[in-house]
Structure formats: structure tokens, C-alpha cells
Amino acid sequence: MAAPRIAIVGGGLAGLMAAIKVAEAGVAVDLFSIVPVKRSHSVCAQGGINGAVNVKGENDSPEIHFFDTCRGGDFLANQPPAKGMCYAAPGIIYLFDRMGVTFNRTAEGLLDFRRFGGTLHHRTAFAGATTGQQLLYALDEQVRRHEAAGLVTKYEGWEFVGAVKDAEGRCVGLTALDLRTMKAKAFKADAVMLATGGPGLLFGQSTNSLINSGSAAAAAYMDGAHYGNGEFIQVHPTAIPGADKLRLMSESARGEGGRVWVPRRQGDNRAPRQIPEAERFYFLEEKYPKYRNLVPRDVASREIHNVCVNLGLGVDGKMCVYLDLTHIPRATLKKKLEGILEIYEKFTGDDPCDEPMKIFPAVHYSMGGLWVDYERTADGFIDLGSPKNHMSNIPGLYALGEAEYQYHGANRLGANSLLSCVYAGQIGGPAAVLYAQNQAKAGSETPSSVYEAAEAHWTNRFAELARRDGPENPYKIHEELGRTMLENVTIVRENKKLEQTNAKIQELTERWKKASVLDNGQWANAPLSFLNQLENMLHLSRVVTLGALARDESRGAHYKPDFPDRDDEKWLKTTVAEFTPEGPKFRYDPVDVSLCKPVARKYD
Amino acid sequence: MPRQNIELRIRRQDSPTGPSRWEEFVLPWQPSMNVISCLMEIRKNPVTKQGQKTTPVNWESSCLEEVCGACTMLVNGKPRQSCTALVDNMPDGPITLEPLTKFPVVRDLQVDRKPMFEALKIVKAWVPIDGTYDLGPGPKLSQAEQETSYAFSRCMTCGCCMEVCPQYNTRSDFIGPAPLAQVRLFNAHPTGRMNAHERLDAIMGRGGLVDCGNAQNCVEACPKEIPLTEALGELGKQTTVYWLKNLLNK
CATH class of the missing domain: 3.10.20.30 (Beta-grasp domain)
Structure with a gap:
């Protein structure tokens, strides 16, 4: 049997961590990414990474971290993976420390930790307010080391377009599009791992990078991979608007003492600093005296919606509130939040050390993603000797990071995303190696006709798309998709509007067929790639919308005023969507809640 | 208006x-x-x-x-x-x-900014850790050291400093300011320092530090205000000491 090769798609934290783990096992990696991996979306994570290292003498522990994570997710996550992640977290932070990440330090020179949402402990390690960038760079450096040693081969500027399956339905490779020559090529692999990030672009503008179309995960879904909990989309309470994207203002601003407020009086248009303390409505602090400004994101976003829409108290009459740091010394802010202060000032012209920031909620993260499996031990941990961990329902196809659904249930806690990406890479990489090494017939021994057929299929598909010259502009279709998703499938969901959204998506899908490719060139043709992605995005949008329509309850980020309560009896279930040409077919799986009993979710 | x-x-x-x-x-x-x-x-x-x-x-x-x-x-x-x-x-x-x-x-x-990523390989811009298994915390670091290093670790390989550098062009082998600043970063790390000589070897030859013409455009152009010229000055010191040591050991 030839030495196995593993293909990893995506070069963010999850993909790079998996690449390192596979390379450490001595197995060759082909690493695909649409951008140079150092420019992946993980760089946008700001506030930090959670791990119960307990440096502040608060008796924090991985068990409390695990409880906070389950409760933060409104008990929808299968508990063994979440438990495994929380117990591995301190070791993960130490690993990055050894790689040279410039984490902020205590006076003694130890790692410093700060508060984040949904917990009462200082549990978040951070490097200024650019923690994701710093962690990604550390992994990028380690991968470069393996690349220099010959174990990792990078395909940067290549886009995953579909899985290659053999006659038994195993994933034995992938087809990727070279974004310069615009040629599709099939690659052999003994296992394929998708670490392709979230689908923020479904909502038009979000805090996500422009590369986060969700197209790769959607392509896998259309290839037969199941998609879990798609309706759970996190809206972050604090971002600033722009004409091109919405920029995140990290939760760490509140972790360091930032306060959210609006003027008590409707239409009070005095400058914020002219409004006396008694005339300010610190609505999160009043309603949630225990967690104050650090309630989980779904709770904070709903409260902002309530204050701005239902009470009409939004700043300038908009969906806008103040995030106030002006009471914190400038030197402290510079040390701990520099990255975001800089960005706020560059984009708005105001200095947040002097002026309260004007902030808005924005789509931020998908808890849902490709369905993946795990193997649990009797005591509720993950069995690290199993090839099942992070494998989708397609044998040999794995999913990691935001592209999968596993850790965060109905709502993710801040600073748990970097952790879940890294943990997924740490356990998913070795699982894929185990799988690849224990197949009776290696994936790479698949007849070459299988790859030729895949390559021909995609070559024809792109040739057909390249001839499209209809009246519709794909970027305008995307804009309309974003607008309707944003209006109807975010903080507040109503069944009637979800039905209308579903109809709208189908209308857009029809119009997509009449869209022009805009560019007949054969070189670096971005609209051609986008036209293909857009169809995938339309399919995935229906998974999100119809999943939301079906779920008649409120849980975590999914909130229906007509069904305001959590309904464990009916809906403590994982939503699993299966692709059919007519639309997603849903099934509902039980959730493993054997380790941490669901309780009422209260933060006051 | x-x-x-x-x-x-x-x-x-x-x-x-x-x-x-x-x-x-x-x-x-x-x-x-x-x-x-x-x-x-x-x-x-x-x-x-x-x-x-x-x-x-x-x-x-x-x-x-x-x-x-x-x-x-x-x-x-x-x-x-x-x-x-x-x-x-x-x-x-x-x-x-x-x-x-x-x-x-x-x-x-x-x-295509691939040459910048290739340069990071040449200068060995990484901390050579033993492995990714759990080996406990890394070395302690003072707040002052952290702040200095953080400034350099924010380099996003954007290429602004390379664009304005008169020495970085197709007629020269100069690897440019961005990868050199990474040498400064990793040579300051308590573990990275153990291999400082390898990085210094890499920048003491053709295309290395001596090709810097000291125009100081780089530091002006950096969007993240990374103190690039300080890094180049510091590396000048490190390479001189290393060269002298090598000479005395001969």
C-alpha cells in the first residue's frame, strides 16, 4: 500500500492545526486554500481563547467551563465533544504559549486572562485584541516548518468544488478549481478534511471575511454530506457598519469593563458625554445584575433589539447603542484592546477612549455546519483512538472548525470558537490518519477513471457557466439574498416571514439560471468562481431558513416571539438536513445530555 | 459636503x-x-x-x-x-x-506576494517546538518583552514596506524589511533564541541585512507602525556580535 496522503481544505486555525497533527504523524498533507493561508478568516477573531487555567484564584475548572459552554449553547450540543474540548483547553493555550504567541502577561510574567460573556470567571487568554491573528500566525509558522521539511504541500489559490467518491461511496479525493487558470483538477486523497469556515456571506454583510461564502460546506452537503443545526446563526451584539462589511467590536471591550447603554429618553439627541449618568439606561446591567454586560451574545443581541425596536430608544432612532469605554484609563485600553480601538478610529474617525462607540448587532457565526460524528468513552470523554471523530456521514470525509456543527449547540460563547477550531484540528487530524491507515483498500488505489470522471464533470460545469450571458447580475442576486436573509432569519424569526424567505430564495435560484458570468476570460476569473459559489449559497440558505421554520421553539440564537420558550420535550434535538434537488429533507436526532443536565438558562 | x-x-x-x-x-x-x-x-x-x-x-x-x-x-x-x-x-x-x-x-x-512567504522559510521564522502534545506552559515573559514582541508579531505580510524599499526590486537579492523584522521577533523569544544563529546565518549572506540601504521608507509605510528600522538596527548588533564570536572561535 502506498504511503497515505490526506487533503485538508482551508488554512484557518482548524485546517492548520489538523495539518500539523497529520504531518507530525509522518503523513503527507495536501493543503488547499482559496487565499494564502496566513490571510484566512481566523485573523478576524479578536478577544481571546478560553481555557480554565485558573490564574486568578477563582477556583475555575474545566468542569465549570464545560457547564458554561453547555448552558451558553442552551443544551443543544452533544456533551462529550464539548467536555473533551473544555478539558483540553488549558493544554491548548500552553501549546500556543510554547509556539511563541505574544499573549498578554501578568506582572509575574504568567499568561493573563480576562472576562468574557456567559461566564463569571477570568478564563480568556488574549494577545491584545488580535488574538485570532496571533494564533493563526503561530500555526502558519509551524506549518511552514513542515512545508520546508517536505511533508506539507500547499495549494494556495485553489478552491474546493466537490468531493470525489468511489463506487462504495467513500470520499477518495476532491476536485479543486485553480483560481488562476480556471481549470478543475481532481486530486487523490485517503481522507479529505474540510475546514472551510462559516457562511456569513449568506447574509450579505456580516462580520465575516469576504471569503466566508459557506460554498465549500454547501458543496459537500450537495454531495451527500449531512448538515447539522443550520438554523442556529449567531448575531453578535457589537459591530460597526460599513458599506462593504460590518466590523466586529470585540466582546473583550465589555470583558475589560465596557458598558452598554442608550439615553433613557426617546429622541434624546445630545452628544453622549453630555448625557448625565442618571439619564442613561444601562439596560443589560439593570436586567442582568449578575452577568451585567457579559451575558451571552444571543441574549445581548435580543436585548438591543428590544430596546431599539420595541422601546424605540436606539441612538439616532436606529438599531444602535453606545458601547462606552471612556471611564477606563487610556493606557489600559491601549495594552488590552489596541487592535479594535485602532480599527474603530480608522473607520469612524472617533477615538473610543474619548467618545462612546456607536455599535450595532451583526451576523457573526454559524453554530450549525456539516454534521460530524464522535466516539465517546464510558466516562463521557472523546475516545481519541477512534477514526470516527469529526467524520461526516461520508466515509473518509471530515469536517472541522466553523464548517461543522459539533461544539456550540444553539449559541456559542465568546472565545470558544478559536478553542473549538484548534481542538477539532487536534483530534480530527489523528482520526483521519487512523482512518487512512486502516482501510482494507486505500482510497488512493481507486481507479483513475473515477478521478477522470470527476474532473470531466467539473470541467464541463465551468465551461457551461463560462458561457452564461443572461440578463441577471450574480452580485445583485447575492445582494438580494443577503437582504432577505438579514431581515428575516436573524434575531427575531416569524414563520410567515420564513416562508416568504424560502419563496424568495427559490425565486433567486430561478434568476440565478439567467445570470451572466460577466467575464469570458480564462484567467483569474473571479465572477466565474462566484457564479458557481452562488448556487451553493442559495441551497445552503434554504437549509438555514427551513430549519428555522420547522423549529417552533426558542433556544439560544433561534428566537420566535410566537414560541418564546425552550421546548425540551419536542425540540431537544439535533436538526440534520439531507440534500435533495427539491430542497432539504430534515431528520431530528437525540442529543447526548448525559453529562450535564439541562436547566433553565438564566443570567440575572 | x-x-x-x-x-x-x-x-x-x-x-x-x-x-x-x-x-x-x-x-x-x-x-x-x-x-x-x-x-x-x-x-x-x-x-x-x-x-x-x-x-x-x-x-x-x-x-x-x-x-x-x-x-x-x-x-x-x-x-x-x-x-x-x-x-x-x-x-x-x-x-x-x-x-x-x-x-x-x-x-x-x-x-503575487509569494516571495514574501518564501522569505519566511529562508529566515526560519518560527519557534522550533518539540511537538504539539501537552508539555505544559511556555517560558515566562515580562510585560515589557510581550509588548515589544507583540508589535513585531502583528506583521500581516502585506508588502507595503517592500513596495517603498528602494533596495527591494528585481535587480537585487534583498529579501526586504518584513522578513528581517521576523528574525528580530523570533531571536527575542526565549525558545526561539536557542536557534538565533541559524536565522543570523540566513541574513548574513547575499540579499541579507547588509543590502539594506537605510532609506527608512519602510517604517513610514507600515500600516501597523511596526518599528522596522529598530529591528534592522538590533539585527545589525546581533550579526556583528555573532560575526566577532565566529572570528574569535576560529
């Missing part, structure tokens, strides 16, 4: 070896526009100022908040990230967009 229309002049080039040409576009002004949102508007209606149909402009971008480095280009002749290039902050008159000149053009405003 915001302007009513935005005019753009964009240098277009269909392929790495093809000729370049200028195209002009006019867009209606909207609030909080930046260069990226202008390019997005153009692709929704790719028609020039003269009313001619054209193709959407090709450019590279990802995070749009100045942490990924992708969208670097020449905006009105200066290298910078185009995401933070806000239209309302620009002087009157057309906004010109051109690709960086020190890297090969892929298409239009997109260039």
Missing part, C-alpha cells in the same frame, strides 16, 4: 504578461464608502465612465479590517490596505488604483 459622485481610475491588466490600460468609472456617492465598496459597486454594473461594458475588476481582499493584509494596493500612488481607504477622507478628484509594483501582477489589482 460629501461629493455627489466618485470617480475612479483603475489600472487594468488581463494577464501577468499582458499590457496594462486605464479604465475610468463613475459611481454615485453613498455613506461610509471605501475603495472595496467601490469595487463591489462596479462589479454589480461593470460599465466604464464612457459607457462601455467591461469586466469586473479583479482584486484581492478578505477580512476588510486591516488584519489579513490581502487588499494592499496603490491608492492614489501610495501602498496601503484599500479596506481602510475611506472615500470621504480622500482629496477631491478621481481616486487612482494600481497594483503594487514590486510583485508580479496576476490580474488587474491582484499581485
Whole structure:
């Protein structure tokens, strides 16, 4: 049997961590990414990474971290993976420390930790307010080391377009599009791992990078991979608007003492600093005296919606509130939040050390993603000797990071995303190696006709798309998709509007067929790639919308005023969507809640 | 008073070896526009100022908040990230967009910055850890050391410093300021320091530190205000001491 090769798609934290783990096992990696991996979306994570290292003498522990994570997710996550992640977290932070990440330090020179949402402990390690960038760079450096040693081969500027399956339905490779020559090529692999990030672009503008179309995960879904909990989309309470994207203002601003407020009086248009303390409505602090400004994101976003829409108290009459740091010394802010202060000032012209920031909620993260499996031990941990961990329902196809659904249930806690990406890479990489090494017939021994057929299929598909010259502009279709998703499938969901959204998506899908490719060139043709992605995005949008329509309850980020309560009896279930040409077919799986009993979710 | 229309002049080039040409576009002004949102508007209606149909402009971008480095280009002749290039902050008159000149053009405003990533391999810009299994915490670091290192670790390989460096060009082997600053970063780390000599060896030959002409343009151009010239000065000291040590040991 030839030495196995593993293909990893995506070069963010999850993909790079998996690449390192596979390379450490001595197995060759082909690493695909649409951008140079150092420019992946993980760089946008700001506030930090959670791990119960307990440096502040608060008796924090991985068990409390695990409880906070389950409760933060409104008990929808299968508990063994979440438990495994929380117990591995301190070791993960130490690993990055050894790689040279410039984490902020205590006076003694130890790692410093700060508060984040949904917990009462200082549990978040951070490097200024650019923690994701710093962690990604550390992994990028380690991968470069393996690349220099010959174990990792990078395909940067290549886009995953579909899985290659053999006659038994195993994933034995992938087809990727070279974004310069615009040629599709099939690659052999003994296992394929998708670490392709979230689908923020479904909502038009979000805090996500422009590369986060969700197209790769959607392509896998259309290839037969199941998609879990798609309706759970996190809206972050604090971002600033722009004409091109919405920029995140990290939760760490509140972790360091930032306060959210609006003027008590409707239409009070005095400058914020002219409004006396008694005339300010610190609505999160009043309603949630225990967690104050650090309630989980779904709770904070709903409260902002309530204050701005239902009470009409939004700043300038908009969906806008103040995030106030002006009471914190400038030197402290510079040390701990520099990255975001800089960005706020560059984009708005105001200095947040002097002026309260004007902030808005924005789509931020998908808890849902490709369905993946795990193997649990009797005591509720993950069995690290199993090839099942992070494998989708397609044998040999794995999913990691935001592209999968596993850790965060109905709502993710801040600073748990970097952790879940890294943990997924740490356990998913070795699982894929185990799988690849224990197949009776290696994936790479698949007849070459299988790859030729895949390559021909995609070559024809792109040739057909390249001839499209209809009246519709794909970027305008995307804009309309974003607008309707944003209006109807975010903080507040109503069944009637979800039905209308579903109809709208189908209308857009029809119009997509009449869209022009805009560019007949054969070189670096971005609209051609986008036209293909857009169809995938339309399919995935229906998974999100119809999943939301079906779920008649409120849980975590999914909130229906007509069904305001959590309904464990009916809906403590994982939503699993299966692709059919007519639309997603849903099934509902039980959730493993054997380790941490669901309780009422209260933060006051 | 915001302007009513935005005019753009964009240098277009269909392929790495093809000729370049200028195209002009006019867009209606909207609030909080930046260069990226202008390019997005153009692709929704790719028609020039003269009313001619054209193709959407090709450019590279990802995070749009100045942490990924992708969208670097020449905006009105200066290298910078185009995401933070806000239209309302620009002087009157057309906004010109051109690709960086020190890297090969892929298409239009997109260039190939692979040489920068290759240089990171040459200088061994990493901490050579034993493995990724759990070996406990790393070395302690003072707050002051952390702050100094953090400044260097924010380099997003955007290429602004390379673009303005007179020594970095096709006629020279100079690897440029960005990878050199990474040597400064890793040689300061308590573990990275153990292999400092390997990085110094890498920058003491052709194309290394001595090729820096001390023009100091790099530090001016860096969008993250990384103290590049301080790094180069510090490396000058480190290489001199290392050279003397080698000489005495002979």
C-alpha cells in the first residue's frame, strides 16, 4: 500500500492545526486554500481563547467551563465533544504559549486572562485584541516548518468544488478549481478534511471575511454530506457598519469593563458625554445584575433589539447603542484592546477612549455546519483512538472548525470558537490518519477513471457557466439574498416571514439560471468562481431558513416571539438536513445530555 | 459636503504578461464608502465612465479590517490596505488604483506576494517546538518583552514596506524589511533564541541585512507602525556580535 496522503481544505486555525497533527504523524498533507493561508478568516477573531487555567484564584475548572459552554449553547450540543474540548483547553493555550504567541502577561510574567460573556470567571487568554491573528500566525509558522521539511504541500489559490467518491461511496479525493487558470483538477486523497469556515456571506454583510461564502460546506452537503443545526446563526451584539462589511467590536471591550447603554429618553439627541449618568439606561446591567454586560451574545443581541425596536430608544432612532469605554484609563485600553480601538478610529474617525462607540448587532457565526460524528468513552470523554471523530456521514470525509456543527449547540460563547477550531484540528487530524491507515483498500488505489470522471464533470460545469450571458447580475442576486436573509432569519424569526424567505430564495435560484458570468476570460476569473459559489449559497440558505421554520421553539440564537420558550420535550434535538434537488429533507436526532443536565438558562 | 459622485481610475491588466490600460468609472456617492465598496459597486454594473461594458475588476481582499493584509494596493500612488481607504477622507478628484509594483501582477489589482512567504522559510521564522502534545506552559515573559514582541508579531505580510524599499526590486537579492523584522521577533523569544544563529546565518549572506540601504521608507509605510528600522538596527548588533564570536572561535 502506498504511503497515505490526506487533503485538508482551508488554512484557518482548524485546517492548520489538523495539518500539523497529520504531518507530525509522518503523513503527507495536501493543503488547499482559496487565499494564502496566513490571510484566512481566523485573523478576524479578536478577544481571546478560553481555557480554565485558573490564574486568578477563582477556583475555575474545566468542569465549570464545560457547564458554561453547555448552558451558553442552551443544551443543544452533544456533551462529550464539548467536555473533551473544555478539558483540553488549558493544554491548548500552553501549546500556543510554547509556539511563541505574544499573549498578554501578568506582572509575574504568567499568561493573563480576562472576562468574557456567559461566564463569571477570568478564563480568556488574549494577545491584545488580535488574538485570532496571533494564533493563526503561530500555526502558519509551524506549518511552514513542515512545508520546508517536505511533508506539507500547499495549494494556495485553489478552491474546493466537490468531493470525489468511489463506487462504495467513500470520499477518495476532491476536485479543486485553480483560481488562476480556471481549470478543475481532481486530486487523490485517503481522507479529505474540510475546514472551510462559516457562511456569513449568506447574509450579505456580516462580520465575516469576504471569503466566508459557506460554498465549500454547501458543496459537500450537495454531495451527500449531512448538515447539522443550520438554523442556529449567531448575531453578535457589537459591530460597526460599513458599506462593504460590518466590523466586529470585540466582546473583550465589555470583558475589560465596557458598558452598554442608550439615553433613557426617546429622541434624546445630545452628544453622549453630555448625557448625565442618571439619564442613561444601562439596560443589560439593570436586567442582568449578575452577568451585567457579559451575558451571552444571543441574549445581548435580543436585548438591543428590544430596546431599539420595541422601546424605540436606539441612538439616532436606529438599531444602535453606545458601547462606552471612556471611564477606563487610556493606557489600559491601549495594552488590552489596541487592535479594535485602532480599527474603530480608522473607520469612524472617533477615538473610543474619548467618545462612546456607536455599535450595532451583526451576523457573526454559524453554530450549525456539516454534521460530524464522535466516539465517546464510558466516562463521557472523546475516545481519541477512534477514526470516527469529526467524520461526516461520508466515509473518509471530515469536517472541522466553523464548517461543522459539533461544539456550540444553539449559541456559542465568546472565545470558544478559536478553542473549538484548534481542538477539532487536534483530534480530527489523528482520526483521519487512523482512518487512512486502516482501510482494507486505500482510497488512493481507486481507479483513475473515477478521478477522470470527476474532473470531466467539473470541467464541463465551468465551461457551461463560462458561457452564461443572461440578463441577471450574480452580485445583485447575492445582494438580494443577503437582504432577505438579514431581515428575516436573524434575531427575531416569524414563520410567515420564513416562508416568504424560502419563496424568495427559490425565486433567486430561478434568476440565478439567467445570470451572466460577466467575464469570458480564462484567467483569474473571479465572477466565474462566484457564479458557481452562488448556487451553493442559495441551497445552503434554504437549509438555514427551513430549519428555522420547522423549529417552533426558542433556544439560544433561534428566537420566535410566537414560541418564546425552550421546548425540551419536542425540540431537544439535533436538526440534520439531507440534500435533495427539491430542497432539504430534515431528520431530528437525540442529543447526548448525559453529562450535564439541562436547566433553565438564566443570567440575572 | 460629501461629493455627489466618485470617480475612479483603475489600472487594468488581463494577464501577468499582458499590457496594462486605464479604465475610468463613475459611481454615485453613498455613506461610509471605501475603495472595496467601490469595487463591489462596479462589479454589480461593470460599465466604464464612457459607457462601455467591461469586466469586473479583479482584486484581492478578505477580512476588510486591516488584519489579513490581502487588499494592499496603490491608492492614489501610495501602498496601503484599500479596506481602510475611506472615500470621504480622500482629496477631491478621481481616486487612482494600481497594483503594487514590486510583485508580479496576476490580474488587474491582484499581485503575487509569494516571495514574501518564501522569505519566511529562508529566515526560519518560527519557534522550533518539540511537538504539539501537552508539555505544559511556555517560558515566562515580562510585560515589557510581550509588548515589544507583540508589535513585531502583528506583521500581516502585506508588502507595503517592500513596495517603498528602494533596495527591494528585481535587480537585487534583498529579501526586504518584513522578513528581517521576523528574525528580530523570533531571536527575542526565549525558545526561539536557542536557534538565533541559524536565522543570523540566513541574513548574513547575499540579499541579507547588509543590502539594506537605510532609506527608512519602510517604517513610514507600515500600516501597523511596526518599528522596522529598530529591528534592522538590533539585527545589525546581533550579526556583528555573532560575526566577532565566529572570528574569535576560529
